Amino acid sequence: MTAAVKSTGVFWAVVRRDIKLAWSQGGTGTMALSFFLIAVSLFPFGVGPEPQMLARIAAGVIWVVALLACLLSLDRLFQADFEDGSLDDLALSPIGMMGIAAAKTLAHWISTVLPLVVMAPLLAMLMQLPNEGYLFLVVSLLIGTPALSLFGAIGAALTVSVRRGGVLMSLLVLPLYIPTLIFGVGAVDAVILSADPTPHLALLGAVTLVGIVVSPFATAAALRLSLE
Amino acid sequence: MSKGLKSRKKQRLIVLSTAVAALVGAVLLVLFALGGDSLSLFLQPSSVLEKKIQAGQRFRLGGLVQDGSFKKLEDGLTYKFVVTDCAADIPVQFKGLLPDLFREGQGVVTEGALDATGTFMADTVLAKHDENYTPKGTMPKNVEACEHPEKAAGY
Amino acid sequence: MHRFANPAQFNRLADKILPWAIAITVITLVVGLYYALFASPEDYQQGSSVRMMYVHVPAAWMAMFVYGVLAVSGFVALVWKHPLALISGKAAAPIGAVFTLLALITGSLWGKPMWGTYWEWDGRMTSVLVLFFFYLGYMALWQGIEDEDKAGKATSILALVGVVNLPIIKFSVEWWNTLHQPASVMRLDGPTIHTDMLIPLLTLAVAYKAYFVVVFLWRMKLEINERKISALAQAANVKVHHYGG
Numbered sequence: 001m002t003a004a005v006k007s008t009g010v011f012w013a014v015v016r017r018d019i020k021l022a023w024s025q026g027g028t029g030t031m032a033l034s035f036f037l038i039a040v041s042l043f044p045f046g047v048g049p050e051p052q053m054l055a056r057i058a059a060g061v062i063w064v065v066a067l068l069a070c071l072l073s074l075d076r077l078f079q080a081d082f083e084d085g086s087l088d089d090l091a092l093s094p095i096g097m098m099g100i101a102a103a104k105t106l107a108h109w110i111s112t113v114l115p116l117v118v119m120a121p122l123l124a125m126l127m128q129l130p131n132e133g134y135l136f137l138v139v140s141l142l143i144g145t146p147a148l149s150l151f152g153a154i155g156a157a158l159t160v161s162v163r164r165g166g167v168l169m170s171l172l173v174l175p176l177y178i179p180t181l182i183f184g185v186g187a188v189d190a191v192i193l194s195a196d197p198t199p200h201l202a203l204l205g206a207v208t209l210v211g212i213v214v215s216p217f218a219t220a221a222a223l224r225l226s227l228e
Numbered sequence: 229m230s231k232g233l234k235s236r237k238k239q240r241l242i243v244l245s246t247a248v249a250a251l252v253g254a255v256l257l258v259l260f261a262l263g264g265d266s267l268s269l270f271l272q273p274s275s276v277l278e279k280k281i282q283a284g285q286r287f288r289l290g291g292l293v294q295d296g297s298f299k300k301l302e303d304g305l306t307y308k309f310v311v312t313d314c315a316a317d318i319p320v321q322f323k324g325l326l327p328d329l330f331r332e333g334q335g336v337v338t339e340g341a342l343d344a345t346g347t348f349m350a351d352t353v354l355a356k357h358d359e360n361y362t363p364k365g366t367m368p369k370n371v372e373a374c375e376h377p378e379k380a381a382g383y
Numbered sequence: 384m385h386r387f388a389n390p391a392q393f394n395r396l397a398d399k400i401l402p403w404a405i406a407i408t409v410i411t412l413v414v415g416l417y418y419a420l421f422a423s424p425e426d427y428q429q430g431s432s433v434r435m436m437y438v439h440v441p442a443a444w445m446a447m448f449v450y451g452v453l454a455v456s457g458f459v460a461l462v463w464k465h466p467l468a469l470i471s472g473k474a475a476a477p478i479g480a481v482f483t484l485l486a487l488i489t490g491s492l493w494g495k496p497m498w499g500t501y502w503e504w505d506g507r508m509t510s511v512l513v514l515f516f517f518y519l520g521y522m523a524l525w526q527g528i529e530d531e532d533k534a535g536k537a538t539s540i541l542a543l544v545g546v547v548n549l550p551i552i553k554f555s556v557e558w559w560n561t562l563h564q565p566a567s568v569m570r571l572d573g574p575t576i577h578t579d580m581l582i583p584l585l586t587l588a589v590a591y592k593a594y595f596v597v598v599f600l601w602r603m604k605l606e607i608n609e610r611k612i613s614a615l616a617q618a619a620n621v622k623v624h625h626y627g628g
Contacts, residue, residue, distance in 0.1 A: 007235060007239065094235070095239070096239070098243065099239075151548075154540075154544055158524060158537050158540060158541060159524070159527065161528065161533070162527040162528060165527065168520075168523050168524065168527045171516070171519060171520040171523055172520040172523075172524065172541060174516070175513050175516045175517055175520070175548075175552065176544075176548050176552075178513060178552050178555060178556065179548075179551050179552055179554075179555035182555045182556070182558070182559040183555065186559070193270075193286070193287050193288060194271070194279065194281060194285065194287055195270075195271065195287075198261075199260070199261035199262075200261070202257040202258070202260045202261040203257065203258065203261045203555075205253075205254075205257050206253075206254040206255075206257040206258050206261070207254075207551060207555075209250040209251070209253045209254035209257070210250075210251075210254050210547065210548075210551065212246070212247075212250045213247045213250045213251055213254075214544060214547050214548075216243075218540055218543070218544050221461075221540050222537060222540050225533055225536050225537055225540070226533070228533065
């Protein structure tokens with residue numbers, strides 16, 4: 001019994017540690033958030049400030065940029081721990097590599113992606129998103145973005161020992177993001193085009209659940225490989 | 229030693245049950261999403277009339293182009309046709325280039341808004357070929373499509 | 384030593400299969416192309432542009448088939464740690480990528496007369512494009528990791544993650560496509576392709592498969608020999624170092 005309590009303690013300790021690191025100086029939290037802000041506000045310069053045009057693309061732009069911001073922060077997910085050797089120690093902890101992978105992925109979502117979701121309505125306002133879209137933009141991001149962290153963790157783990165692996169990681173991870181992007185934007189578009197968004201949200205949730213099943217397993221396998 | 233073994237077994241149980249629960253959840257969500265008939269971004273004529281959509285509200289209208297309804301106006305650029313789901317019809321007006329595969333009796337999705345008279349003013353028209361590859365002359369005409377509306381609406 | 388015993392056996396087997404595979408490739412390719420380009424009827428809507436289908440559709444099939452090869456060899460490599468399985472993914476991936484590219488290019492050329500544009504975000508075309516990205520990622524990962532054994536295992540994990548995800552991606556893309564474009568509203572029951580058109584299609588599909596077997600076996604042999612050479616070189620180095628020290 002004490003052992004089980006101890007291992008959940010270890011799990012949350014890793015989560016807390018990673019969240020703290022992400023928001024310490026030079027962490028990825030602020031970086032991803034500022035990228036999200038700046039990249040979205042570039043779009044009006046690119047396509048012109050006509051409200052109708054912006055309203056039409058708002059949901060898609062916010063989803064795509066959130067996805068890129070998440071990707072940007074992922075390549076350091078395991079790399080720092082791998083380089084300074086703490087990954088070897090973490091691997092020996094009572095929760096095992098799979099627990100470490102799950103804890104670090106959860107920490108990434110809470111520290112880096114959740115702030116993007118909170119920021120999204122503000123950017124939606126800049127992008128002239130129609131009023132009925134706001135609620136479902138946030139809901140779709142909440143349901144869908146965990147999949148971004150989960151599938152991203154697999155790519156980050158596979159490329160952890162590759163020097164300058166960021167580009168390679170995006171090549172591996174971006175195709176995996178397509179379903180989340182499609183269903184996420186689909187839900188918001190459905191509300192705007194007076195259709196029903198719940199089926200879109202259901203599929204979005206299904207993708208995230210598949211990520212929960214696949215990701216810790218594959219991530220742990222890839223991390224063990226890099227420590228061999 | 230035995231304690232460590234027990235906790236490892238317990239962990240494995242937690243991992244396994246989480247995975248099974250997540251998979252079952254995913255399957256249920258997919259079944260829910262595909263079970264309803266509202267899984268689309270376009271509305272068919274009967275649901276447009278049902279929902280009493282206001283003039284000026286943008287939406288996508290999808291259905292079959294009714295046989296014999298296609299007309300070209302004098303300016304040579306504006307087209308009029310009727311989109312039907314065999315239960316209701318909506319007249320559509322479109323100015324621009326129609327896709328090559330636009331034909332009467334074939335499927336079409338248009339984007340735009342209703343005007344005050346109930347005509348759908350489309351600014352985009354999409355058509356797609358029907359995925360049947362058959363030599364010339366062996367293809368039956370499309371009359372069946374409207375006799376079996378449930379088949380015609382098989383989106 | 385058993386590491387090389389197995390590949391040697393493979394080499395002998397490959398040498399037996401290769402002449403047959405080459406013969407089948409040449410014959411089916413010639414016959415299939417003749418039927419496809421001259422002897423088959425025109426389509427009722429598409430006219431002669433339907434002939435692009437005979438080159439395009441088998442290429443798309445091969446794109447998926449080769450991904451299956453990657454996945455199976457990934458599975459075998461991870462579960463049974465079979466040395467040949469670690470190599471076979473590396474040997475197959477570029478062939479699959481080329482077939483995928485061929486499917487994309489012919490599809491785009493087919494699209495020009497059919498859709499009036501070279502590229503349409505059609506459900507099938509888009510999923511083939513994503514599959515192409517997957518091949519690129521797979522090959523890039525092989526190149527990114529220097530240690531061949533680690534690279535083999537990492538790409539195996541990637542291939543297996545892809546097996547779970549590719550159907551989801553394909554489903555989502557097709558569905559996205561039917562949201563943004565009309566689905567085929569009218570579908571007749573029964574086969575949607577006429578027998579006269581099926582024969583050249585299947586002949587060319589066989590030709591592509593046989594071609595894959597030929598190039599795959601060649602690349603496997605090449606890879607095995609390369610490893611032998613580098614193993615020998617390493618052994619030689621150790622010796623030199625030993626004498627020098």
